[in-house]
Amino acid sequence: MNAAAERLSDREVGERLKLAREEAGKTQADAASVIGAARTTVVAIEKGQRRIRIDELQKLAAAYGTSANAILRREAVQLSLAPQFRRLSESEDDAVGTSSRLLNDLVTAELELENALGIHRERRYPPERPILPGDNRAVVSQAEADAQDLRDWLGIGPGPIGDIVSVLDLQLGIRVYLCPLNSKISGLFAYDPRAGACMLLNALHPRSRLMTTAAHELGHFISSRTEPEVLTESSLFVSREERYANSFSRGFLTPSRAVRQRFQDITAGHSHLTRRHIILLAHAFGVAREAMVRRLEELGLARRGTWDWFQANGGITDEQARQVLGDIPSRHFSASETGVQLPPRLALLAGEAWKRGIYSEGQLVRLLHLDRYSVRALLDSAAAEEGEEDDLVKLPR
Structure with a gap:
């Protein structure tokens, strides 16, 4: 391929500059000030109507927190994801913004490395299921049915889901990242035609909460994957999309038939529902104890108000759970493992790109937004x- 074919067009460069500017939170007037030009000049550059000079490109790239090389590389990707949020009522805007930028950076880096290595990530998306007209009961009913249909489509069967992240990543081809986030952020979901469906989940949250968040975002993926909106649990009005996602999550993680069967097995011979029953059921399905009781109430396996009764009588504590289950890790990562880290697949791509000489250590530092020490540790690994490679373990092509 010749150099002319490799070079980006003025329009492509302009589009990338526009996305970089918007991601950096800068206006066209800000950009014009950086290069000492009129705003109309910036407009023309971003539309590809005026070729940008190299000194202007370098100044704008620095102002946007990127580099001229990153803008001009053919395999480079510029994204501006608009995530849906799963967050608590007291979430702060700066925490939301930080998490959104992290997701955008991770997806951008992974896409660029895939382009550089010639890798195509396969998507195995089921058809989208738009929410049908009807009242709240109709929304709940559809969500339950769609959740069961997806389980059938995936061939999961009626039992509990042991690792939902593997289901999302390996079976559906959704980009899933588990990273330490602000404790007030549970997870984010975003969709982009180039990147596909992307999720960022809080690795600091307990497994049960992470499972519920992932299933909730999966509900958005099934029903309205291309329609981003910010959702908060504190909203006085619960949208149909949020109601659907909540019901989908329950139906996907705790399908009625499996719950009824496991409930019968665990409570056989007992006249009352006990804390031990709830702890065992919640652990079996990987959900929170409250979520399990609410589901039992919903299915008519426990009286309405059962959870409130337990709460009024001492609750169901973590210590009681330990007495029943023993010491079982409650998180995907321990506290010592939750520093700056890359998702495993992204780390593998970065290491391979370095081994092939496509990216230097310095380029990976900028692309991955890591310090040089962290990148050096990744490359040392x-x-x-590479030192262990042998023809015996060489992959057939």
């Missing part, structure tokens, strides 16, 4: 694995 890749180099150690």
Whole structure:
């Protein structure tokens, strides 16, 4: 391929500059001030009507927190994801913004490395199921049915889902990232035609909460994957989309038939529902104890108000759970493992790109938004694995 074919067009450069500017929160007037030009000049550059000079490109890239090389690389990707949020009522805007930028950075880096390595990530998306007209009961009914249909489509069967992240990533081809986030952020979902469906989940949250968040975002993916909106649990009005996602999550993680069967097995011979029953059921399905009781109430397996009764009588504590289950890790990562880290697949792509000489250490520092020490540790690991390579373990092509 010749150099002319490799070079980006003025329009492509302009589009990338516009996305970089918007991601950096800058206006066209800000950009014009950086290069000492009129705003109309910036408008023309972003539309591809005026070729940008190299000194202007360098100044704008620096102002946008990127580099001229990143803007001009053919395999480079510029995204501006608009995530849907799953967050608590007291979430702060700066925490939301930080998490959104992190998701955008991770997806952008992964896409660029895939382009550089010639890798195409396969998507196995089921058809979208728009929410049908009807009252709240109709929304709940559809969500339950859609959740069961997806389980059938995936071939999961009626039992509990042990690892929902593997289901999302390996079976559906959704980009899933588990990273330490602000404790007030549960997760984000975004969709982009180039990147596909993307999720960022809080690795600091307990497994049960992470499972519920992932299933909730999966509900948005099934029903309205291309329609981003910010959703908060504190909203006085619960949208149909949010009601659907909540019901989908319950139906997907705790399908009625499986719950009824496990409930019968665990409570056989007992006359009352006990804390031990709830702890065992919640653990079996990987959900929170409150979520399990609410589901039992919903299915008519427990009286309405059962959870409130337990709460009024001492609750169901973590210590009681430990007495029943023993010491079982409650998180995907321990506290010592939750520093700056890359998702495993992204780390593998970065190591491979470095081994092939496509990216230097410095380029990876900028692309991955990591410090040089963290990138060096990643590359040392890749180099150690390369030293173990042998024809016996070479992948057939």
